[in-house]
Amino acid sequence: MEGFGCGFQRLNMLRAEPGYEVVQLLVGNMQNFSYIISTEGICAVVDPSFGGRIISGEVRRRKLTVEYILSTHSHFDHNHDNEILVREFGAKVCAHSRSPIDKAVAIEEGDSLKLGGIQIRVFATPGHTPDSVCYVVPGGIFTGDTLFVGTCGRADLPGSDPKSLFRSLKRLSALQPDTIIYPGHDYGATKTSTIEHEKMENPALQQRSENDFEQFVLG
Numbered sequence: 479m480e481g482f483g484c485g486f487q488r489l490n491m492l493r494a495e496p497g498y499e500v501v502q503l504l505v506g507n508m509q510n511f512s513y514i515i516s517t518e519g520i521c522a523v524v525d526p527s528f529g530g531r532i533i534s535g536e537v538r539r540r541k542l543t544v545e546y547i548l549s550t551h552s553h554f555d556h557n558h559d560n561e562i563l564v565r566e567f568g569a570k571v572c573a574h575s576r577s578p579i580d581k582a583v584a585i586e587e588g589d590s591l592k593l594g595g596i597q598i599r600v601f602a603t604p605g606h607t608p609d610s611v612c613y614v615v616p617g618g619i620f621t622g623d624t625l626f627v628g629t630c631g632r633a634d635l636p637g638s639d640p641k642s643l644f645r646s647l648k649r650l651s652a653l654q655p656d657t658i659i660y661p662g663h664d665y666g667a668t669k670t671s672t673i674e675h676e677k678m679e680n681p682a683l684q685q686r687s688e689n690d691f692e693q694f695v696l697g
């Protein structure tokens with residue numbers, strides 16, 4: 479995988495609810511976002527992507543340990559460096575039970591993970607892939623390749639299902655308007671957004687029917 483691991487590009491400390499902190503890292507050359515969610519000396523990493531070494535350095539600098547790797551789906555650009563954090567911190571990879579990736583915790587719709595005092599809820603959001611999940615934290619959601627700022631994940635890949643993606647996006651639309659969206663790629667005008675903003679600006683959330691949505695995503 480030479481050529482993909484070009485490492486850290488940007489690190490932003492993001493606004494988060496009291497009780498935890500989110501660091502966003504732009505890694506690799508596919509505009510992937512990784513996230514470190516930290517609280518009480520521990521953290522979870524959402525999609526290490528190609529950022530394993532830089533994440534490891536940042537985690538050590540903050541004197542944290544990685545409890546979980548939260549995988550949003552099985553595409554390699556999101557999971558490339560999982561093994562680095564497993565090896566260095568004994569992190570447990572969490573992924574949907576349908577996911578083919580190596581995992582310690584098989585998760586399902588409605589499951590809850592505890593990170594210190596923070597509850598992380600699992601939304602199964604199939605569509606981009608059958609194993610796509612979003613992780614809901616107080617005030618925010620990590621959307622992987624299901625929802626981006628200004629658009630949504632591709633639905634024309636092997637295993638994609640536009641109708642499922644439409645239903646998954648409807649579900650995200652129903653979250654509290656001020657919920658912060660932490661997307662899996664840097665594809666938008668901003669690095670994060672909110673449900674309210676995306677409902678106003680993102681055409682992927684404005685399609686009225688499964689058929690309309692199918693036309694929108696498949697052209």
Ligand SMILES: [Fe+2]
Pocket residue numbers: 551553606623
């Ligand atoms: Fe993907």
